[in-house]
Amino acid sequence: MRNNPNPHPKPPATARGLALHVLEAVARGQYAQPTLDRALQNTRLSPEDRGLATHLTYGTLRHLRYLDHLLAPHLNAPHHLPPPVRWALRAGAYERLFLEHPAYAVVHSWVEETKRRAPRLAGLTNAVLRRVTHREAPPAVRLSIPDFLHDHWRIFFGDAGFAEGFNQPEPLWITAYPGAREALEAQGVAYRPGPVPDSLALEGARLRALEAYRQGLLQPQNPASLFAAQLLDPPPGAKVLDLAGGAGLKALYLAARGARVVSYDKNPKRQATGRATPARTGLRVAFKTQDLTRPIPETAPFVLLDAPCTGTGTFRGNPEIRYRLRPQDPQALSTLQRALLETAARAVEPGGRLVYAVCTLTEAEGEAVTRAFLEQHPEFTLEPFTPPFPALKQDLGVYVRPENGLDGFYYARFRKA
Ligand SMILES: C[S@@+](CC[C@H](N)C(=O)[O-])C[C@H]1O[C@@H](n2cnc3c(N)ncnc32)[C@H](O)[C@@H]1O
Structure with a gap:
């Protein structure tokens, strides 16, 4: 490359x-x-x-x-x-x-x-x-997805037709911080509410030209991604660990809702972007750099793991990755995801909550990770929830249907005894 x-x-x-x-x-x-x-x-x-x-x-x-x-x-x-x-x-x-x-x-x-x-x-x-x-x-050609994924989706979800949703244009989704709506209205920018709280779709606006963006009040983010942070739902003042937090998109959102957030990732470059954001928005997140296949030296009652994945749920915004994916990739990533979930599980305090999320729609990285985790960790139980948008599959966790501009995601929420 x-x-x-x-x-x-x-x-x-x-x-x-x-x-x-x-x-x-x-x-x-x-x-x-x-x-x-x-x-x-x-x-x-x-x-x-x-x-x-x-x-x-x-x-x-x-x-x-x-x-x-x-x-x-x-x-x-x-x-x-x-x-x-x-x-x-x-x-x-x-x-x-x-x-x-x-x-x-x-x-x-x-x-x-x-x-x-x-x-x-x-x-x-x-x-x-x-x-x-x-x-x-043939269907996989018409949908422009690899054969192996089409076969997997047809078997696992019963039908792969939902992949049509990846080929539709998407609106500009943003997460709105307090004051964003007022700033958009002052500039005469049209928007409509997204499917989850604090999510808006901007109509035909150029993000960089918006005053609200310059003030740090708007963060481009798909509603399905924002929902992973909302599923954690910590009360104000609670400590949150954001694991594999990258640039801290979810950490900053939770901090804006009053949580005390520590965000871990192994990539210092991504974290540098996140560190620059609080300066804009006045929010405080502690960023720590570590490979999370090793345990971390702290615990919290609320832990979010937004794990690295094959990204098949983001084919709309990242259309090229579908042509780079190999059949063995979901299985390979699931090994890493299970290791990261071990670190996350140890960091959850008794009675605490753990959310596992991936922006992908494979069995190996979703249900299979959850199934293996529950088998090895009887101290954790699944905490059910109903998403505010249609699910592709809702059994052991929830797979989001990637339609109407939503990314495909998988989430599982656990409670520690
Ligand atoms: C899906 S992204 C996280 C996105 C982020 N939570 C957000 O909301 O923007 C996955 C992250 O996992 C990190 N990662 C991958 N392998 C890791 C490891 N072994 N230890 C820690 N972080 C890792 C990557 O650097 C990447 O930032």
């Missing part, structure tokens, strides 16, 4: 060029979201073109497997095309067939993008983008 985030000296001057620049970087191993954010920060494109570049980037990646299936009958050897031309064909097909922009309006622009990269292939782009149409595809 290369680390150069911006190999082009000047940001591309067109929406389609910018999308191609990001797609090529993703093909080299970069992540779509930070790469697109950086490219948009460096560009002078109009708001409409920024929107188009965003749609083209996410849409092409979300539908990539299906787009390749649609392009296949029109190409002799797609793998031998220069990568920029292959991406132009994929993104052009996405624009034609999913954004439903007519050929006469868009093919010319893709031909121009091709000419800049491989002039001799401009005719190919012209011909293919005029002819490409929807066609029958």
Whole structure:
């Protein structure tokens, strides 16, 4: 993987060029979201073109497997095309067939993008983008997910059709800190309430342009992620341990509700981002850096473990990870999750509460972890709860249905005797 985030000296001057620049970087191993954010920060494109570049980037990646299936009958050897031309064909097909922009309006622009990269292939782009149409595809191809995951979801959840939800655009979800709504209203920004308290969806706003964001009152966060912190529900003043807390998104939220939070993670870079946030919001969280496969030297009545995982529930916002996942990954991650859960269990005081959460929808990282944990820890019992949004499966813990912009999550809540 290369680390150069911006190999082009000047940001591309067109929406389609910018999308191609990001797609090529993703093909080299970069992540779509930070790469697109950086490219948009460096560009002078109009708001409409920024929107188009965003749609083209996410849409092409979300539908990539299906787009390749649609392009296949029109190409002799797609793998031998220069990568920029292959991406132009994929993104052009996405624009034609999913954004439903007519050929006469868009093919010319893709031909121009091709000419800049491989002039001799401009005719190919012209011909293919005029002819490409929807066609029958096997379900995993139509949903653009790996076969192994489609098979797993069909067997484990009974149907994999919910994965369609990963290919829909999502609103800009934010967690609103006290004063956020007033600041948004003062700036005339439209928002609607999310499915959990303190979660809002912003309509068509650019986060960085918002006064409320500059004041630290808004935190981008999916409601399903926020709900993991809300499940812990500590009373004001209670001590909370936030394990694998990363940049402390959940720790800061719980601190804002009056908890005394200590957030542990092994990655000091992520924690540095979290440490900078309290300065903005005036909240206090103690960040400690440690590998949590080893026990920690303290206890609390409330412990949250938001564990590292395969992230299959975040395919909407991180569309590229579905193509990088290997069949053995869920099992490998579950070994780490069980080790981290051991550390978490030891840190819970008698009578205390433990929440285990992962942003993924696999049996190995969800129910199987909980089942093994309960077998080895008779001092813990499951504490049932009803989520305020539809569940995919609700038996041993809860799997969130990843629809209407929600990420897929798994949560289990335990009480220590
Ligand atoms: C799902 S993310 C946590 C997100 C965070 N709770 C939030 O709300 O933003 C998982 C975190 O686990 C951390 N992690 C992975 N392996 C770890 C380990 N062995 N010990 C401690 N932290 C670990 C990663 O650095 C990452 O920040």
